[in-house]
Amino acid sequence: MAEIYTLGAGTPTPTPTRFGSSHVLKLGDQLLMFDCGPATTHKLVKAGLFPTQVDYLFFTHHHFDHDIDYPCFLLCRWDQSIGKENQLQVFGPDLTEKITEGILGENGLFAHDWKARVNHPLSQQVFVNRGGTLPRPAPSVAAQDVGPGRVFSGSDWEVTAAPAEHVQPWLDSLAYRVDSAEGSVIFTGDTQPCDSVTELARGADMMLCMCWDDQAVMDANGEYTGQCGTTGAARMAQAAGVKKLVLVHVGPHLSGHGPMEQGIGDISRIYDGEIVFSEELMHISL
Structure with missing residues (x-):
């Protein structure tokens, strides 16, 4: 069974x-991870998973709320490894390679950490006690800048990307579709309603879509560009014909009771599939 x-x-x-x-x-x-925002590594463990189990990471874009825990995740996954794990493969729009090298490279911001752990006898002993064999290897991550189109194919799954309209031209943004024997799921990242994401999501079993706030509030305060609100998410999901809409990237106002229930009602008048208002550490069957 596939789970999100x-x-x-x-x-x-x-x-x-x-x-x-x-x-x-x-x-x-x-385990395929999509984005790595604040405290992701800790939340991953709270969810009953572990960093060394994640072999694939896909970034939608490089705003800090989507990538700030990347250094922590990289260092924790490497530190907890014993040299027998699969190499981590990372994909994302422009800057993915640069940021990865800037964290873990020979002269990266955290090179002092991994060099100390590779070379100090105490760290070497901890590595051996975990089951590793010296010499302790330096971190090795396969990071790749990608664009629209087929991104990666696994044993029985495939990831495809499409442009997501967010804050171009300052940052590139992608939405991802995963097709597998278990079904199809869309990770929109941050986007306003747009044809490219709608087409990517066509007929999918599930779409995780950002839902910043009540659409009327966003229209009134000028925050309607570059992101989806309630009815924007609903219209895109309905146009794509997705079976289940999971609302994510939910702002503080919409998260409160009252606005939440009103938002779900507004969405249900446009979108006729199943609606899930996400909470952190929730897991959902595909």
Whole structure:
């Protein structure tokens, strides 16, 4: 059974129950992570998963609420490994390679950490006690800048990307579709309603779509460009014919009771599929 774990269901605004974006798709024994926002590594463990189990990471874009925990995840996954794990493969729009090298490269911002752990006898002993064999290897991550089209094919699944309209030209943004024997799921990242994401999502079993706020509020305060609100998400899901709409990247106002129930009602008048209002650490069967 395929399952989606919602690790981060919020926005750049920290709240006691939501902060940033990250999701994991579990296909059999394979874990595919989409974005790596605030505290993702900790939330991953709270969800009953572990960093060394994640072999694939896909970034929708490089706003901090989608990638700020990347250094923590990279270092934790490497530190907890014993040299027998699969190499982590990372995909994302422009800057993915640069950021990865800037974190873990020979002269990266965290090179002091991994070099100390590779060379100090205490760290070497901890590595051996975990089951590793010296010499302890330096981190090795396969990071790749990607664009629209087929991104990667696994044993029985495939990831395809399409442009998502968010904050271009300052940052590139992608939405992803995963097709597998278990079904199809869309990770929109941050986007306004647009034809490219609608076409990517055509006929999918599930779409995780950002839902910043009540659409009327966004229209009134000028925050309607570059992102989906309630009825924007509903119209895109309905046009794509997706079977289940999971609302993620939910802002503090819409997260409160009252606006939440009104938002779900507004969406249900446009979209006739199943609606899930996500909470952090929720996992949903595909």
